[in-house]
Amino acid sequence: MNRVAIFFGSLMLFGSVASHSWIACTDYLQENGDYWSENNCRAFPRGGHHFTPKNEFGKDTGFDYHPSDPKPCRSIGNIDKYTDDYGSAYYYPGQKVVIAHPTKNHVAEECTNQYIPDNGSYIFRSERNPSTDPTLPEFHANKVADLGISPFGHDKTFEQITTYPKPGFQNAPKFCENNDKALATAAFYIPPDLQAGKYIFMWSWSFNSDKDVYTTCWEAQVMKNKAARNRKLTKAGLSTDEPELLYGISLAPLPDGVDPPTAGPTSAAPPPTIPSEPTPDPNTNSPPVVTQSPTCQNCVPSTLTCLDNCLKSCY
Template sequence: MRPLILFLALALPALAAAHSWIVCTDYLENNGWYWDEAKCRAWPRSAARHDMRFGKFGNSRGFTHRLDNHPEETALCKHPRNDDTEYTDFTPMAAYYLGQKVVLTHPTNNHVADVRCTNSTNVIDTENLIFVVDGDEDPCCIDSDKLIVVEDMGISPFGRNIDPVITTTYPKPGFQNAPKYCEDEGNAMGTYNFTIPMDMKPGRHTFVWKWIRSPRVNPFTTCWEADVFATKVQRDAHYAATGQTTVDLWDFYQINTIVDGEIVDPIDPVDQIISG
C-alpha cells in the first residue's frame, strides 16, 4: 500500500492545482508571452469583488468556478448576473463588434504539456468552448438549451506518443497556449481567441467559457457580459466615450521575430494602445 499512498501524495497536489478561470475578456495581444494588465480592456463578471485586476495574475482569490458533483445541477456562473454591481470603472464590461477577434487570458495553473518542464502524457486538454446565452437570464446549468456555441477553440496536443517538438511549438490550440509556461508553471499566461459571429444580434449578451481538463474532472466556467455592436465604428464610439482605447489587438508572432526562443528586434505598440 505504501507505493500507492506515495503516488497519491504526489499526484493529488498536481490535480488540485489544475484549475483555471478567465482573467481578461478583451486583451490587446494575441498569443502573448507575459501578462500585462495595461493590455486588458475588459474583465469578467465579479472581477472587482475578487480583486482580479490588482491581485496576482495566477491567484484566483476565490474566483475559480468548477461545476462540482452534478454539473447539470450546479449554477453555471460563480455569481448571479447583476450588471449594475458586478462591473466597475476599474473592471469594466467588454464591448465587441460583429466579426471581431477577441482574445481571452487565463493562468495555466500547472496544466501545460511542455516536455521541457512537465510530463506531456499526464496533462490532458479535453474541451474549450465559448457559449453565448440566449436571453437575459443566467441558464440553470451547463446542460441548458439556452447555451449557444460561439466557437470551439480546440484542444492542445498531449499524449504518450506525441513528438516532443509539438508540445514545445507555439502558438497552439486549446488551453495550453502559454509559450512561457516553463518559467512559471503556476502563474504563466495562456491565451485563447474567438470570433464574434457576423449573424449575432447586436445588444448586450452573456458569454460563458467552459473548459474540461479531463473527462474525469467536472467543467470549469467563467461568465461575463459584453455589449455587441454591429460595426467597429459603433464599438469604437462606445469605448471612446468610456475612456478606453479603440486600437484592436495585434498578434505577438506577427510583429516579433523569434529565433531560438528569443525575440529579435521586438516591436511592442503598448504605448500606442494605452494612448490610443
C-alpha cells in the same frame, strides 16, 4: 525512466497542484501573448474587481468554479458585478476576441511532462438580452467557438508540446518561466450575423475529462458595428486597437458561414488590390479593362479576408 513510471509520476503531480483556472480578461490586446499586462485588458469577467485583481494575475481567490445545473456561472449576473476599473466587454459582429487566463501549472511542457491533459475549451453564449442566466443546456445550445485541445500524451513528440501557438487551454509560450501564473490566451470570433444586444458569454474548460469542467461567465454588449464599439471604448478611456498577433499564427476558429482565408491567418488584413496599368490588346480595338479593388458597398463577408477588409477599412 520508462513511460509507465512517467505516467504515474504525472498523476502524482496532478494531485499535488491545484486543478483549476478561470478567465481573467475578456478582451485582451495580445493574441498568443508572452506576459500579462493589465494595460492590455479592456474587459473583465463578473466580479473581476474582487476575484481577478489586474495587478496580481493568477492569484488564487476562489474564482475557479465547477458548474452545475441550474447554476452554470459562479455568481448571478447583474451590474454590481462590474466597476469603472473592471468593466464589462463591448464587442461587434465579426470581431476577433482574445481572452486570457493563468495556467495554474496545467501545461504539458519540457519543464513539466507530456501527460498533463487538456480535454477541450469552448465559448458559449446566451440568447439576446436575457433576463436571467441560461441553464447549462441553454448555453450549450449556442456554441460560439470550439477552441481546440492542446497536444499531450505519449503519442505526442517533444516538438509538438513545445511549439507555439497551441490550440486549447495550454497556449502559454512562457509557461516554463512561471508554471503557476504564466499567461495563456485563446481567440474566437463574434459571429458576423449576431444581432446587436446584450449577451452572457461562458468559457468552459474540460481538464482531466469532459466531467471535470470549469467555467467563467461575463456580460458583453454587442454593438451594431466596429464604429459603435469604438465610441463606447473611447468614452471609457480605452484603446480601440485590434489585438496584436504574436508568433505569426492565429488559431481562432472561424465562425459558421465564413470560409477560411486562402493564405492562412495573419496579424492584419492583406493590403487592398492596387489596380495595375492597363495593357492594350494588340488583336482588338477594345479599350483596356482595369480590375477594380473591392469596395465596402459590394463586399459580402463570405470569406474571412473580405470580412477583415470591410471591418477594418469601412467602420
